[in-house]
Amino acid sequence: MNNIIKKxxxxxxxxxxxxxxxxxxxxxxxxxxxxxxxxxxxxFLSQESSFDVQFSLIEYSGSDSYAxxxxxxxLNTLLVSFISIIICTIxxxxxxxxxxxSNYLIKNSAAWYVxxxxxxxxxxxxxxxxxxxxxxxxxxxxxxxxxxxxxMTVKGYYIPAMVxxxxxxxxxCGLAAIISIILLRNYANKLRDTQGKQIPVLLYSVALLxxxxxxxxxxxxxxxxxxxxxxxxxxxxxxxxxxGISLPPELIALVLALSLYTSxxxxxxxRAGIEGVSKxxxxxxxxxxxxxxxxxxxxIMPQALRIIxxxxxxxxxxxxxxxxxxxxxxxxxxxxVFAGTALMQTGKAIEIVSITMLTYLTISLTIAxxxxxxxxxxxxxxx
Amino acid sequence: xxxxxxxxxxxxxxxxVLFAFSTETxxxxxxxxxxxxxxxxxxxxxxxQGLPGFSxxxxxxxxxxxxxxxxxxxxAATLGDATKVKFTPLSAKERFTALTxxxxxxxxxxxxxxxxxxxxxxxxxxxxNFYDGQGFMVRKGSGIASTSEFKNGTSVCTNLGTTTxxxxxDFFDSKGISYEPVVFEKADExxxxxxxxxxxxxxxxxxxxAAQRTKLxxxxxxxxxxxxxxxxxxxPVVRQGDSVWExxxxxxxxxxxxxxxxxxxxxxxxxxxxxxxxxxxxxxGAEGELGAAFGLDNEWNLRIIKQVGNYGESYKRNIADTGxxxxxxxxxxWTKGGILYVPPAR
Numbered sequence: 001m002n003n004i005i006k007k008x009x010x011x012x013x014x015x016x017x018x019x020x021x022x023x024x025x026x027x028x029x030x031x032x033x034x035x036x037x038x039x040x041x042x043x044f045l046s047q048e049s050s051f052d053v054q055f056s057l058i059e060y061s062g063s064d065s066y067a068x069x070x071x072x073x074x075l076n077t078l079l080v081s082f083i084s085i086i087i088c089t090i091x092x093x094x095x096x097x098x099x100x101x102s103n104y105l106i107k108n109s110a111a112w113y114v115x116x117x118x119x120x121x122x123x124x125x126x127x128x129x130x131x132x133x134x135x136x137x138x139x140x141x142x143x144x145x146x147x148x149x150x151x152m153t154v155k156g157y158y159i160p161a162m163v164x165x166x167x168x169x170x171x172x173c174g175l176a177a178i179i180s181i182i183l184l185r186n187y188a189n190k191l192r193d194t195q196g197k198q199i200p201v202l203l204y205s206v207a208l209l210x211x212x213x214x215x216x217x218x219x220x221x222x223x224x225x226x227x228x229x230x231x232x233x234x235x236x237x238x239x240x241x242x243x244g245i246s247l248p249p250e251l252i253a254l255v256l257a258l259s260l261y262t263s264x265x266x267x268x269x270x271r272a273g274i275e276g277v278s279k280x281x282x283x284x285x286x287x288x289x290x291x292x293x294x295x296x297x298x299x300i301m302p303q304a305l306r307i308i309x310x311x312x313x314x315x316x317x318x319x320x321x322x323x324x325x326x327x328x329x330x331x332x333x334x335x336x337v338f339a340g341t342a343l344m345q346t347g348k349a350i351e352i353v354s355i356t357m358l359t360y361l362t363i364s365l366t367i368a369x370x371x372x373x374x375x376x377x378x379x380x381x382x383x
Numbered sequence: 384x385x386x387x388x389x390x391x392x393x394x395x396x397x398x399x400v401l402f403a404f405s406t407e408t409x410x411x412x413x414x415x416x417x418x419x420x421x422x423x424x425x426x427x428x429x430x431x432q433g434l435p436g437f438s439x440x441x442x443x444x445x446x447x448x449x450x451x452x453x454x455x456x457x458x459a460a461t462l463g464d465a466t467k468v469k470f471t472p473l474s475a476k477e478r479f480t481a482l483t484x485x486x487x488x489x490x491x492x493x494x495x496x497x498x499x500x501x502x503x504x505x506x507x508x509x510x511x512n513f514y515d516g517q518g519f520m521v522r523k524g525s526g527i528a529s530t531s532e533f534k535n536g537t538s539v540c541t542n543l544g545t546t547t548x549x550x551x552x553d554f555f556d557s558k559g560i561s562y563e564p565v566v567f568e569k570a571d572e573x574x575x576x577x578x579x580x581x582x583x584x585x586x587x588x589x590x591x592x593a594a595q596r597t598k599l600x601x602x603x604x605x606x607x608x609x610x611x612x613x614x615x616x617x618x619p620v621v622r623q624g625d626s627v628w629e630x631x632x633x634x635x636x637x638x639x640x641x642x643x644x645x646x647x648x649x650x651x652x653x654x655x656x657x658x659x660x661x662x663x664x665x666x667x668g669a670e671g672e673l674g675a676a677f678g679l680d681n682e683w684n685l686r687i688i689k690q691v692g693n694y695g696e697s698y699k700r701n702i703a704d705t706g707x708x709x710x711x712x713x714x715x716x717w718t719k720g721g722i723l724y725v726p727p728a729r
């Protein structure tokens with residue numbers, strides 16, 4: 001009896017204490033808000049926002065609700081994070097492997113790259129890419145075409161828009177290609193395990209990915225046209241491109257800064273992972289007759305990944321949270337649109353800041369969950 | 384048993400103390416803000432992050448501007464010294480939270496008086512110290528002479544968290560023009576982006592345009608279009624709930640404007656004590672007991688005029704002489720064709 005008391009009383013008290021603190025804080029906030037005549041509530045979310053947003057992935061205008069403005073901001077945050085995560089992973093792996101190269105020049109350039117980009121504050125890098133690029137880029141009417149059809153200008157990067165006909169058939173073909181590749185891989189693995197035969201899976205996969213969608217063009221009635229950006233005069237000296245897709249310079253600067261900065265950390269994770277695999281593994285693999293490529297693919301990487309994934313997850317989370325610096329250069333992300341303009345117009349500071357915090361928390365937890373799932377998948381399975 | 388009761392009472396007492404602390408601001412018969420200000424020895428004033436003519440700091444950190452002068456007037460009235468002000472530079476986004484959370488006691492930051500701000504978010508506007516309206520600035524070379532010449536696809540640079548964003552939308556919507564809003568948190572960033580050619584036009588209050596134009600690399604290549612698309616009465620703001628403090632700030636501003644009306648300025652204020660006009664005598668504290676209503680002494684208004692000057696002096700010093708807006712336009716006294724009109728101090 002005495003033991004039970006000793007065991008539970010402190011814990012119950014601890015819980016009670018936390019609950020009381022939270023209760024007190026809420027009550028205190030409520031009283032102070034009442035005193036200052038501030039209402040608390042989420043009704044404003046359905047009201048008309050009456051402000052416009054520069055760049056949106058979904059249809060949005062000022063006559064839509066604050067809830068939709070929130071969605072616009074959220075999607076913009078996800079977009080910039082998604083693109084940056086992909087670029088920083090590719091760059092990070094290349095730089096990380098380059099740092100282990102035996103070539104003096106490659107090794108040292110990679111080291112310089114890492115030290116340079118990870119030691120300058122991110123906000124400064126964002127400003128640099130934005131203002132330096134803005135100053136350096138040509139006005140729309142003076143821009144030279146890149147690849148003949150795209151224009152990099154001070155007002156944004158203009159690319160042709162794709163105009164599809166029967167897009168769904170094309171997508172089904174792509175899906176069919178992916179499914180058949182998975183089936184093929186499973187079959188190849190089985191063949192290897194049971195009969196020791198190898199088939200060139202990669203070659204077949206590429207062929208499938210090209211041939212199936214191509215068939216849809218020939219027989220499925222799919223067609224693809226391009227809408228090219230065309231120069232349009234706004235006034236005597238200002239021009240703009242119309243048609244096509246325009247990527248705002250804010251998005252480009254932000255993606256550049258975020259991915260260059262984070263890639264240095266990813267590179268260090270990759271280097272640590274590869275160096276973490278003991279030398280004996282490589283030598284043993286070579287001695288059983290595997291080719292250097294096979295050594296890397298079958299022995300080194302599977303073990304290195306286990307070391308690389310957890311710290312890299314951290315970097316992805318950092319990147320996503322760092323994307324909130326977007327507000328500094330007018331990229332309409334969640335912080336700028338929702339915790340910025342919407343907060344100012346409604347004055348609902350507590351509600352909006354809590355929604356924004358919860359949203360970032362949810363995004364982070366989702367990324368962490370995906371990465372944990374992947375980590376579980378590749379970790380050593382005791383047989 | 385006895386011990387438990389003792390413990391319980393101490394817990395109850397603890398909570399009583401905590402709650403007393405949180406509810407103390409409710410009972411404010413006298414001005415809590417005034418008391419705290421006197422205890423602290425300086426007025427806490429929220430200003431802009433740098434808008435020439437309104438609130439701007441020089442290299443040595445001295446703030447000047449007509450918004451700054453309102454805070455200085457309150458310091459002169461309440462503390463007897465116009466220099467006893469602590470200025471907090473705030474972005475448009477931070478300003479109201481800083482005020483409602485009690486970080487500052489006056490927000491004097493070219494803030495537009497609107498219904499929703501006044502009624503919704505725990506703020507009280509005390510008056511207007513500058514009548515403004517939103518306009519557009521474009522490059523001279525563009526040949527645009529009026530807002531009706533804007534075309535679809537115009538990109539517009541502006542500030543975050545302002546009425547500007549809403550007016551801009553109303554304006555372009557009513558004209559049926561599609562536009563690209565490029566919204567920055569700080570005014571300097573807007574200027575830099577517009578200067579770099581990111582936007583075709585820059586929109587904010589006309590006084591702001593005139594002031595920010597001086598920061599451009601080639602100010603003379605830019606022109607403010609004649610149209611005004613909104614009413615922007617700018618004025619100081621206080622927290623809701625301290626009506627005495629609200630009155631002090633309101634009448635400090637009114638004193639400056641009324642002093643100009645009666646021709647009282649920083650150089651002749653002392654002599655005006657012997658004026659024949661009772662209204663002037665009240666204005667310099669030589670007659671009546673006007674200060675008592677706020678819990679101030681009788682020379683509070685004299686100090687404002689002597690240390691800060693009247694509205695006309697403030698305008699000349701900060702806005703006219705700096706070349707921002709030499710013409711007072713609507714910000715002229717009602718007796719001289721403007722719309723500056725304040726209730727009488729009596």
